[in-house]
Amino acid sequence: MLRKLFFATILFSMISLTTIILGMTVIYNRGIVVFEQQEFEQKSNAVNLFVKNIFTQINILAEAHASWTLANEAVNTNDDVWITENLSDYLIQGDFDIDLIFIAKEDESVVRNMGFGTFDVTTTSIYQKVLTQDTEENSLIWIEDTLYFLSAMPLSNDDSSDKNGIFLMGRPLGEQTFNYLRSVIVPVIEEHFIVSPTNDSSTITDPLITFEVPSQDDSLYILAHIENPSAQYLKEKMIGHATVIISTMFTLNVIGFYIAILISAKQRGKLMKAIDSIQLSNNAFMKIPHYKIQELDLIGNKVNQMLQRIEQDYDAIRFKNIEIVELLSKANEINDIYTKEHSDSVSKICEKIGSKLNIELLDQLILSAKLHDVGKVFIPLTVLNKKEKLTYEEFESIKKHPEYGYNILKEVSSFKQINEGVLYHHERFDGLGYPQGLKGFDIPLFARIISVADVYDALISKRPYRDAFSKDKAIEIMKQESGKHFDPEILDVFLSIYALESSDSDI
């Protein structure tokens, strides 16, 4: 039982724990994915907007200087002074955050190349595209350690006609701009965030969030190492809840297991006590009470069934022994018809008196009455059936039959009341009877009842030495013996039965 409870508790705990962990994991992971997707979309939109704004700014600046008739003429005429004052140095030294300037004629002869260092811009696709297609192009470009927003467009007159050269300018992603980008991507929790531009995709590892930005020539990335604050918050909350739930469940399981142990131990204690106290009481075994725990109840029921079987067998054996005595008495009845008929009559009368008195163990009373003269088996038939007056010795020998009967029965019967009914059925209420001269209520109940029935049946029976009395005469004689020979109360019961049934001649 305890082992079952223990394993049930462990199993229940494990299932509960697994369910909670799985549930939390699914919710947590799903939550993280959702939050990260939302975060990523928001940040991506912010970065794209930021890049677009910078390109818009630089585009306007580039267009203002590339679509300029005076500038177009100055380039074509190699007017260095004008170019320096109005384009190259003017833009780089002015408050435009411009670090790159490249100006070339249609024949690709370079007029200005500032800020590119050894980087050959003419090999980039943005350069070739603008030159061959006369279109405006924007791109990010990586030069040494700096990321540039590059805008390239054809040189032309004010009205965008007469395109005959190329103008490129670039703005670096400087510290100020980069800080602004950082604030756009993660405006709140700085400590969870590292962001850096790179063209090395091998540095992109989880949990980096990557923002791809447009570039003509390089694969450029802005990497944001973000520990998603929303996901982090969710994680902490869920771990907190899971801890509370698991702790509560574990505590409840422990308490439940402890209570189960207590109940089991208490019930088992009761059962052991009941088994220990099993004994024969009032001719019946004490029954084991019902228990709520199935195993204990099963044991109790099995023991009760066993007790019932033993009880039945025990009674059967005891009655079997008495039947042996009856057989012995029958051997005598073959030669003494009177004793047989007398025994039957006395037992019937006793049954009626006993029923009227509502006595317990009526079956035993009937048996005791049936056997009350069994001791006569030891009295010679010549004496029992003698027609003449008995001698003193003969009478004394007959008076011993109650003790003979008792001695036989006590060897084979443990029914105390049956045996005493036989031994004392010749005792008198006034103490003048035999064999012990018991008086009043010292005489056992069975013996007082048998005495009444015995005398009545003897009076109305024909004996070798006299005729039978009439029933009324017998009743008259017996009434005179109330309180003397007989217990008055039992005699009254007998007389009431007689009064009711005399018309049927049953008694």
Ligand SMILES: [Fe+2]
């Ligand atoms: Fe007798």
